[in-house]
Amino acid sequence: EFRRVLFRSLILSYLDEMQGKIDGFKDVEKILSKYPINYLPEEFVRGISVLGKAEIVLEPFDVMWDSVKAIENAKEKVLVVNKDIVNREFAQIAFKKCLEGIKVLSIVDSASVPERIEMHADIVKDMEIEGENLLSLKENFTVRSYSNIPLNLIVTDGIAAGISLPDLKSENSLNPAFKSEDQEFIEWVEGIFKSYWERGEPLSW
Numbered sequence: 001e002f003r004r005v006l007f008r009s010l011i012l013s014y015l016d017e018m019q020g021k022i023d024g025f026k027d028v029e030k031i032l033s034k035y036p037i038n039y040l041p042e043e044f045v046r047g048i049s050v051l052g053k054a055e056i057v058l059e060p061f062d063v064m065w066d067s068v069k070a071i072e073n074a075k076e077k078v079l080v081v082n083k084d085i086v087n088r089e090f091a092q093i094a095f096k097k098c099l100e101g102i103k104v105l106s107i108v109d110s111a112s113v114p115e116r117i118e119m120h121a122d123i124v125k126d127m128e129i130e131g132e133n134l135l136s137l138k139e140n141f142t143v144r145s146y147s148n149i150p151l152n153l154i155v156t157d158g159i160a161a162g163i164s165l166p167d168l169k170s171e172n173s174l175n176p177a178f179k180s181e182d183q184e185f186i187e188w189v190e191g192i193f194k195s196y197w198e199r200g201e202p203l204s205w
Contacts, residue, residue: 037165039150041195050188054180063152063164063174068093070156077103079155079193083166083173086115092123098140099133107193107200110145117205144200152177153189161189 037045057063064087071078071093078094094104108116124130129137152173153163162179180186 032165034167039168040165040192044188044192044195047188047191050182050185051178053182053185054178057162057177057179058175060174063162063177064090066162066177066179067154070154070160070162071097071104074102074156076157077105078157079153079190080104080106081149081151081153081193081196082106082108082112083149083152083164084109084112085152085173086112086119088119088123091116091119092127094141095123095127095129095137098137099129102140104141105193105197106141106143107146107149107196108143108203109149110147110201113145113203116143120205138205143203143205144197145203146196146200149196151192153193155186155190155193158186158190161186163189163192 032048032051037048040048057066064085068090071090074097078097080094094106098104124134124137150168151164151166153161155161160179160181162177164174164177166173166175178185
């Protein structure tokens with residue numbers, strides 16, 4: 001009798017969990033019908049239901065603002081994939097945080113590399129970063145490039161993550177975006193980052 005009650009309890013718990021995923025996925029499904037994500041590795045497409053646990057962010061400004069706040073609040077490590085947004089404010093904050101000791105691992109689209117290197121050099125000059133500080137900055141701010149990177153993402157300290165899954169035919173690479181502090185969602189986004197990081201080209205700047 002005890003085993004039967006326990007089994008029934010586990011089944012009900014599982015169904016409740018699945019119902020939450022299904023309910024949360026309805027709005028996501030509508031968005032993904034407009035924005036194909038066949039550019040994601042197959043194992044991550046299979047895990048797409050985690051988007052049902054995330055908040056949908058549709059305004060490009062809000063996506064950028066959330067990214068700036070995420071890097072400002074970082075304590076240990078930030079993972080970033082940046083498709084085509086070359087943002088000086090974000091880079092300045094990232095440099096400042098790296099000088100304070102946090103690690104930033106960044107993947108950028110190969111086509112944007114010349115513009116980014118020029119921007120980095122200009123920021124280093126303006127912030128008067130030199131000597132040991134410059135060495136520390138370059139050690140803590142690691143960049144790899146990837147040709148035609150399809151998305152943007154950020155993971156902060158393993159406790160919060162955001163990702164945009166744009167239509168590759170659109171000029172806007174920030175929509176739609178999803179953010180969450182749910183651990184399963186974070187691990188899914190981290191996995192996507194690692195898959196591109198492993199295939200990225202180390203970049204000196």
